[in-house]
Amino acid sequence: MNAWSRRGVLLGVACSLGAVAVVTGVIFLVKPYVPVLSLGVLYVFAVLPIAVVWGLWLALPVSVASMLAFNWFFLPPVHTFTLANSENWFALAVYLATAVVVSELAARARRRAAAAEQRERESALLAELATELLRGRELGDELGEIGSRTAGVLGVPEASIELGPAHRPPPDASPHLLEAADRTVGTIYTPAGSDPNVAALHRFLPALSALLAVAVERDRLEREALEAEALRRSDLVKTALLRAVSHDLRSPLTGIRTAVGALRNPTLHLSDDDRTELLETIDLDSDRLSRLVGDLLDLSRLEAGSAAPEPELWSLDDLVREAVDTLGARGRVEIAGEAPLVNVDGTQVQRVLANLIENALKFSPSDATVHVRITATRKEAIVRVVDQGPGLEETELERVFEPFYRRGSDMRSGAGLGLAIARGFAAANGGRVWAESRPGQGATFALALPVVEVPAELRA
Amino acid sequence: MSGQRVLVVDDEPQILRALRATLRGAGYTVESAATAEEALIAAAARPPEAVILDLVLPDGNGTDVTRELRSWSDAPVIVLSAVGEEKAKIAALDAGADDYVTKPFSVDELLARLRAVLRRRGQAADPVIEVGDLRIDVTERVVTVGGERVKLSPHEFDLLRVLAQNRGKLLTHRALLRDVWGPAYEVEAHYLHVYVSHLRRKIEPDPSSPRYLLTEPGAGYRLVDPGDDV
Numbered sequence: 017m018n019a020w021s022r023r024g025v026l027l028g029v030a031c032s033l034g035a036v037a038v039v040t041g042v043i044f045l046v047k048p049y050v051p052v053l054s055l056g057v058l059y060v061f062a063v064l065p066i067a068v069v070w071g072l073w074l075a076l077p078v079s080v081a082s083m084l085a086f087n088w089f090f091l092p093p094v095h096t097f098t099l100a101n102s103e104n105w106f107a108l109a110v111y112l113a114t115a116v117v118v119s120e121l122a123a124r125a126r127r128r129a130a131a132a133e134q135r136e137r138e139s140a141l142l143a144e145l146a147t148e149l150l151r152g153r154e155l156g157d158e159l160g161e162i163g164s165r166t167a168g169v170l171g172v173p174e175a176s177i178e179l180g181p182a183h184r185p186p187p188d189a190s191p192h193l194l195e196a197a198d199r200t201v202g203t204i205y206t207p208a209g210s211d212p213n214v215a216a217l218h219r220f221l222p223a224l225s226a227l228l229a230v231a232v233e234r235d236r237l238e239r240e241a242l243e244a245e246a247l248r249r250s251d252l253v254k255t256a257l258l259r260a261v262s263h264d265l266r267s268p269l270t271g272i273r274t275a276v277g278a279l280r281n282p283t284l285h286l287s288d289d290d291r292t293e294l295l296e297t298i299d300l301d302s303d304r305l306s307r308l309v310g311d312l313l314d315l316s317r318l319e320a321g322s323a324a325p326e327p328e329l330w331s332l333d334d335l336v337r338e339a340v341d342t343l344g345a346r347g348r349v350e351i352a353g354e355a356p357l358v359n360v361d362g363t364q365v366q367r368v369l370a371n372l373i374e375n376a377l378k379f380s381p382s383d384a385t386v387h388v389r390i391t392a393t394r395k396e397a398i399v400r401v402v403d404q405g406p407g408l409e410e411t412e413l414e415r416v417f418e419p420f421y422r423r424g425s426d427m428r429s430g431a432g433l434g435l436a437i438a439r440g441f442a443a444a445n446g447g448r449v450w451a452e453s454r455p456g457q458g459a460t461f462a463l464a465l466p467v468v469e470v471p472a473e474l475r476a
Numbered sequence: 477m478s479g480q481r482v483l484v485v486d487d488e489p490q491i492l493r494a495l496r497a498t499l500r501g502a503g504y505t506v507e508s509a510a511t512a513e514e515a516l517i518a519a520a521a522r523p524p525e526a527v528i529l530d531l532v533l534p535d536g537n538g539t540d541v542t543r544e545l546r547s548w549s550d551a552p553v554i555v556l557s558a559v560g561e562e563k564a565k566i567a568a569l570d571a572g573a574d575d576y577v578t579k580p581f582s583v584d585e586l587l588a589r590l591r592a593v594l595r596r597r598g599q600a601a602d603p604v605i606e607v608g609d610l611r612i613d614v615t616e617r618v619v620t621v622g623g624e625r626v627k628l629s630p631h632e633f634d635l636l637r638v639l640a641q642n643r644g645k646l647l648t649h650r651a652l653l654r655d656v657w658g659p660a661y662e663v664e665a666h667y668l669h670v671y672v673s674h675l676r677r678k679i680e681p682d683p684s685s686p687r688y689l690l691t692e693p694g695a696g697y698r699l700v701d702p703g704d705d706v
Binding site: 262263266267268269270271272273274275277278281283284285286287290291293294296297300301304 | 488490491493494495496497498500501502503532558559560579580581582583584586
């Protein structure tokens, strides 16, 4: 209850009058049995509750009113404010003094109790906030809650907190800066015209500011740690890429250099067969180098987004057949299914298919057939390349598409770029590539592309 | 040098093929293997006189193969290492490999190293070792350069003795520290550099451009005869 509100004052005055009236009534009832002069002290029971609830400002008038009522009703001559006996003057003075002293004591006790309660509320709130903030909750999520609970402590209906340097306050709010260690942590806004407890503002806000400053700092450190972790990871990736590239570039170079060195060395006695072998090594390793450089270029073009497709209408089964032909693998690949129409860059999609099929051939036993099946719905055409290899672990299904990823301990299978490039070109053409597998049952790599309706002029 | 058996181990088929033809052309009998397991089986079936070993193999690494090989064979091992594999290279040398070449290597360099390790193999443990103008009497602990006696501290003498007894062979920092100062000093490489510098001032004609005691950057030291081809 706010003792200073208009209603509070009216209620206080009414209660005071009532209390004086009640005590007066009681004295009337008891008067026949007790010397009346000793009953004046009963008015303390009227003054005391008023002092406790409303304080000294109301208790003093009540004391005076009690004294006047006692004089009027009970001290001879009754119904006058004059006194017959000078002893009675003394008694009244003692009553008045007693009432004033008791009122003051009661009011003081009341103020202390109220202050203690307020501080208890403040420290309980601080302790709770500290626990929650330090437990690692995201500060931003908690601000609303902290604001409304701070409002309770400050004795205002609501309060909101903004972190960071002070902005222009909303027109209907008064700002209070939250400062800790010489810098502004944020601002707390209370409704304009509300009357926050000034002592609580001075006491509570610095503690709240310090707490928020710690939480803000913690949030910042957490973010920085996350960023550092991300950087470290990308560094690891770069190192892995560099190592893979340097290995894949160096191996063919070593083969070529060794073969050339042997052919040019006059002290060696090379047989014709050895000479042929050395030339073949140079041939194969040069091919491998040039393929690798091509793959790296494709990959960097894809990553830079500069692999712009030039779409044309194709029958998907034709692209599959051409891809098989570029691999020279007609004998080992069986193609079945439909012939949906797609609007794609023929070279790029052929590349996707060739990489998927080449991968399937690589992981199949050398006498096994790779099956390619084409299916189509109204929206999508799907090419599935099914091999009879060892299959993929669940954890590998996505990783196989990472550049430089090699399956198992396989070291001979090129640079691990084929599937990454396939996925990149598929995406550039509005499609997607994914893997399906259960270990021991072979792997399936699928390419999905949007189908187009057969244009009217092509319909027979 | 005809018909000495060399085992070549590399998982890259083209490198293996080029090395086979090259070594055959140089008069060696060549065995080849593509994995660590194949290498050990081949070495056990027909013990080679020397092994050329890639550091990275599909089923293991060259260091493990070297260690395994060393437990029952003293055939010298030349490691094929690559930039970025320095640590693995040192580990292989510590495990008992004799030398290394870095990919891509020149054929001449590889053949010279191979000749050097094969030549060392025949050397007996002589009480007197001669390297160029250097003469080291191991039993009397006397060293002369061009006939003139040189005064060495005990550690300097031991360092020179270990290097001379492994003449031509690359000795890692760790191996030298272990043999000269004892196992407790294996990681205190700065002792070594200081003693090498002292030793050079006493035995080299021009200590600032050494001809006997050569530094292999990041790996170790070797003592060579300036007249040899390595």
